[in-house]
Amino acid sequence: MISRDDVAHVARLARLALTDAELERMREQLNAILAHIDALRAVDTTGVEPTSHAVPQFNVMRDDEPRPCFPPEDMLANAPDRAGDFFRVPRIIEE
Amino acid sequence: MTAGKWDVVIGLEVHAQLTTRTKMFCGCPTTFGAPPNTQTCPVCQGMPGTLPVVNRRAIEYGVRTALAFDCRVNHACRFARKHYYYPDMPKNFQISQYEEPLAEEGWLEIDRPDGHARRIGIQRLHLEEDVGKLVHEGTLETAQASLVDFNRAGVPLMETVSKPEIRSPEEAAAYLRAFRAVLVYLGVCDGNMEEGSLRCDANVSLKPAGAARLGTKVEIKNMNSFRNVQRALEFEVKRQTEALDRGERIVQETRLWDADRGYTRSMRSKEFAHDYRYFPEPDLVPLKLDAAWIDEIRRVLPELPRARRQRFVAAYGLPAYDAALLTQSRALAEYYEAAVRDFPQPKLVSNWVMSELLRELPGDDERAIEQATVTPSRLAGLLRLIDDGTISGKIAKTVFETMVRTGEEAAAIVRREGLTQVADAGALAAMVASAIAGNPKAVEDYRKGKTAAAKAFVGQVMKASGGKANPAMVSKLVEAELEKLTKT
Numbered sequence: 001m002i003s004r005d006d007v008a009h010v011a012r013l014a015r016l017a018l019t020d021a022e023l024e025r026m027r028e029q030l031n032a033i034l035a036h037i038d039a040l041r042a043v044d045t046t047g048v049e050p051t052s053h054a055v056p057q058f059n060v061m062r063d064d065e066p067r068p069c070f071p072p073e074d075m076l077a078n079a080p081d082r083a084g085d086f087f088r089v090p091r092i093i094e095e
Numbered sequence: 096m097t098a099g100k101w102d103v104v105i106g107l108e109v110h111a112q113l114t115t116r117t118k119m120f121c122g123c124p125t126t127f128g129a130p131p132n133t134q135t136c137p138v139c140q141g142m143p144g145t146l147p148v149v150n151r152r153a154i155e156y157g158v159r160t161a162l163a164f165d166c167r168v169n170h171a172c173r174f175a176r177k178h179y180y181y182p183d184m185p186k187n188f189q190i191s192q193y194e195e196p197l198a199e200e201g202w203l204e205i206d207r208p209d210g211h212a213r214r215i216g217i218q219r220l221h222l223e224e225d226v227g228k229l230v231h232e233g234t235l236e237t238a239q240a241s242l243v244d245f246n247r248a249g250v251p252l253m254e255t256v257s258k259p260e261i262r263s264p265e266e267a268a269a270y271l272r273a274f275r276a277v278l279v280y281l282g283v284c285d286g287n288m289e290e291g292s293l294r295c296d297a298n299v300s301l302k303p304a305g306a307a308r309l310g311t312k313v314e315i316k317n318m319n320s321f322r323n324v325q326r327a328l329e330f331e332v333k334r335q336t337e338a339l340d341r342g343e344r345i346v347q348e349t350r351l352w353d354a355d356r357g358y359t360r361s362m363r364s365k366e367f368a369h370d371y372r373y374f375p376e377p378d379l380v381p382l383k384l385d386a387a388w389i390d391e392i393r394r395v396l397p398e399l400p401r402a403r404r405q406r407f408v409a410a411y412g413l414p415a416y417d418a419a420l421l422t423q424s425r426a427l428a429e430y431y432e433a434a435v436r437d438f439p440q441p442k443l444v445s446n447w448v449m450s451e452l453l454r455e456l457p458g459d460d461e462r463a464i465e466q467a468t469v470t471p472s473r474l475a476g477l478l479r480l481i482d483d484g485t486i487s488g489k490i491a492k493t494v495f496e497t498m499v500r501t502g503e504e505a506a507a508i509v510r511r512e513g514l515t516q517v518a519d520a521g522a523l524a525a526m527v528a529s530a531i532a533g534n535p536k537a538v539e540d541y542r543k544g545k546t547a548a549a550k551a552f553v554g555q556v557m558k559a560s561g562g563k564a565n566p567a568m569v570s571k572l573v574e575a576e577l578e579k580l581t582k583t
Contacts, residue, residue: 013370014187015180052173052375058383064115064152067122072132075140075245085131086230086242089182 002030101301101339103332104309105261106218109274110294111253111284112225113156118249119224120147120190120379125251127290131244139224139249141186146378149174153251154382156283157197157222158392160253163277163399164217166201168389173381174222177371182243183227191254193373195381196221203257203277204401205269206419215270216258225250253283259298259309264328268321271295276400279461280425286461288320295324300345301335311345315359317352327352331359403428411441420449426464430471437475440482447474451495468502469495477505490514490562517564520572523556526564527572530555531580541577549573 007026011018018026072085081088117124121138138145161168175193201217227248231238255274261267275293278284285292300312315331318324330352335345350359398406400422407418407428422428430452434444452474456463469477477494480486486494486509497508509515517523530552531538541548552573557564 009370013178013180013372053377053380055380057380059385060148060380061151061154062122062148064117064150065122066117066124067136069123069134070136072130072135075132075135081240083232083240083242085133086244087132087182088232088240088242091231091238091240092182092229 002027002034099336099340100304101336102304102306103262104259104300104302105267105328106259106298107257107261107267107270108296109255109271111278112292113153113251113253113283114285115150115152115156115251117150119150119153119222119251120249123249129246132246134246135248140245147190149379150251153222155392157220157253158384158389159281159396160278160283161198161201161220162393162396163281164201164203164220166198166217166220168198168384169195170384170386171195171381172197172384174376174379175373176376177373179371182241183229185227185245185248189223189226190376190379191223192221203270203273205266205273207269208265215260218256218258220253220255223252223254224248225252264325264332267297267328268325271321271324276423280397280399297324297328299328299331299335301339311347313345313347314349315352316349323352323354326357327359330357334359411435413441413445417445417449420458421445424459424461424464426461427458430464430467433471434474437472438478440478443478447478451492455499469498473498473504480505480509484516484565485509486514486516487562487566490516514563517560520568523564523568523572526556526559527552527569527576530559531576538577538580542581549577
């Protein structure tokens with residue numbers, strides 16, 4: 001079971017500010033998702049390798065060949081704040 | 096090292112930027128120093144809907160390094176997401192490796208201060224992507240905002256974690272030096288610590304001398320040179336020793352090295368609760384490295400620093416000291432070998448490279464050595480002029496300095512400045528005669544048995560000739576002349 005503290009902890013790691021009502025709603029939803037995982041757990045997986053990827057594909061790689069970048073103007077188009085061609089972010093408190 | 100009743104235990108984590116042309120997961124170039132945010136794309140900025148694709152050369156470089164450290168390359172490996180929140184990381188997670196890293200269990204041999212070699216175990220080697228660069232507006236204390244440049248975000252990084260088997264700050268510096276040399280020989284990293292191509296974090300702990308269990312470790316960050324690594328670790332060992340001697344406990348934490356003030360200070364650790372919530376990167380399918388590919392990479396491994404050093408002793412008959420100095424970088428070793436091919440007197444070439452060339456250039460700076468104005472063949476040309484008696488060794492040093500400045504061939508400088516050694520017996524005899532005639536007192540001294548007086552005459556003639564007289568001939572002429580005088 002996921003507690004309210006768990007939700008608050010994960011929210012803080014993701015820099016999400018949740019109201020008490022939202023915390024409660026997330027707690028319920030996350031627990032519902034976990035309950036679904038429990039349903040999957042009921043399947044007998046003896047002798048099955050843990051699977052991280054559903055597609056049986058490996059070694060998808062590319063050659064080390066440069067490709068054109070995007071212009072800074074495009075990359076900065078959605079920036080909430082900028083200084084020249086830098087993104088500008090609030091000062092970082094932590095050293 | 097034993098700090099009184101404590102054993103020092105150090106483990107190093109080294110992050111090396113790979114010298115691929117493009118980033119780890121997209122085709123943006125990795126050129127250093129480009130204008131801000133000109134080398135980015137939606138992939139390396141983590142825009143929704145984009146997909147990363149692994150750079151094959153980065154994997155090859157990782158395998159190459161793993162083989163050089165005698166690691167076990169994991170045929171099956173995969174990437175993972177490491178989550179944390181910091182403005183220099185556009186996706187709010189870093190693609191890294193966690194379970195199933197590229198390689199594990201290797202070693203690196205280091206030279207200890209006492210001259211003996213020692214193996215330091217390597218725990219794991221994995222690949223990941225670099226983050227962007229933050230520039231603070233104004234000073235750190237007064238800054239209201241930070242500026243972010245994502246050019247570096249996504250550049251391939253190779254993280255190599257040593258086992259906690261390093262026993263002193265000196266050994267840590269030796270490990271880093273040996274590590275860097277191997278990477279540079281392999282051509283996978285330029286090894287430039289100032290530009291951040293090579294970064295090092297350390298875990299330091301102390302335990303009661305001889306105890307098996309490790310003490311609480313402290314992580315040290317922000318050491319950006321070999322010297323700073325050693326200084327920071329020396330400070331930290333002292334700090335922990337004093338705390339333990341006072342009966343205090345060591346707190347597990349991350350500390351930052353402050354090079355200007357010369358101490359480590361605690362980072363506020365609240366936000367650094369190591370809660371990275373790793374999980375397999377769903378956007379990248381796992382790798383199954385082909386054994387034939389790994390064999391091929393092994394087959395073309397270049398000669399590594401240690402092997403080359405041993406060969407320099409065996410093949411050229413060089414002292415161990417010379418061999419170590421000359422093999423500190425691949426470029427320097429290659430410079431030396433090219434010069435010896437042109438002028439096959441290994442020890443003489445070694446002396447000139449160590450004293451004259453390294454006075455002008457740092458021996459571990461690949462680029463500087465490769466671009467040296469005095470090329471190996473030019474150095475050989477200079478040495479030939481000494482060998483055939485055209486100039487004296489002393490004059491040759493002046494010629495060398497001119498070569499560094501002007502980039503000319505030695506012969507051209509000698510011709511232009513008229514530095515050719517005077518080896519004409521008649522001309523030298525006249526100079527000797529005049530020196531002897533001008534100093535009857537010294538001749539008297541010589542007669543009374545002060546043979547050292549002969550040296551004074553040689554010196555005088557050398558001086559009178561502007562250093563151009565052939566010293567061996569002058570010496571012979573002076574002796575013959577004095578011999579004659581004493582017999583009369």
